[in-house]
Amino acid sequence: MGKTVKWSWTSALVGAASATAAAALVMARPRDPAFHLISISLTSFKFNFPVIDAGLILTVHVTNPNIAPIHYSSTAMSIFYDGSYLGSARIDAGSQAPKSYQVLRLPARLDGLELAHHAGRFLADVTRRQMTLDAAVDIEGAAKVLWWNHKFKVHVDSHVVVDPVYLDVIDQENKSDLKLLLA
Numbered sequence: 083m084g085k086t087v088k089w090s091w092t093s094a095l096v097g098a099a100s101a102t103a104a105a106a107l108v109m110a111r112p113r114d115p116a117f118h119l120i121s122i123s124l125t126s127f128k129f130n131f132p133v134i135d136a137g138l139i140l141t142v143h144v145t146n147p148n149i150a151p152i153h154y155s156s157t158a159m160s161i162f163y164d165g166s167y168l169g170s171a172r173i174d175a176g177s178q179a180p181k182s183y184q185v186l187r188l189p190a191r192l193d194g195l196e197l198a199h200h201a202g203r204f205l206a207d208v209t210r211r212q213m214t215l216d217a218a219v220d221i222e223g224a225a226k227v228l229w230w231n232h233k234f235k236v237h238v239d240s241h242v243v244v245d246p247v248y249l250d251v252i253d254q255e256n257k258s259d260l261k262l263l264l265a
Contacts, residue, residue: 154223
């Protein structure tokens with residue numbers, strides 16, 4: 083009972099370093115990026131009788147909430163209307179700094195023939211000035227933490243309501259799911 087414990091600076095430093103490392107791991111846990119469609123701009127019409135293909139620019143706000151910079155490869159976002167594939171938007175390879183946001187301008191092409199298959203629904207949407215589009219994309223890349231590259235894959239599902247006359251974004255819901263790849 084009367085035993086005295088000898089205090090050691092080495093033990094104190096090891097304990098403090100362990101607590102700091104544990105806190106850093108908790109704070110550095112990967113978070114899902116955020117995506118928000120800002121605007122849609124019409125860039126071209128290509129007339130292929132009897133339909134019209136449209137070229138668009140999608141302006142997207144992307145937030146990287148993580149403490150590591152990311153690098154991602156190029157991919158294509160699929161755009162759907164009434165459950166059918168309508169077109170795609172190209173996402174070029176790039177990078178983003180930690181805890182930052184970036185505005186991307188994505189060129190898109192919509193297939194007028196596919197839209198013609200849904201002409202009745204499309205005309206009803208134009209009449210009520212609300213058109214629902216869905217989009218999905220898988221983005222792969224790597225986040226560099228210290229000297230390790232950690233590969234990741236982000237799956238994004240978007241549900242967007244737009245005014246088909248003025249191309250205004252009325253409402254949207256974007257869900258992203260980040261997966262860290264071990265290989």
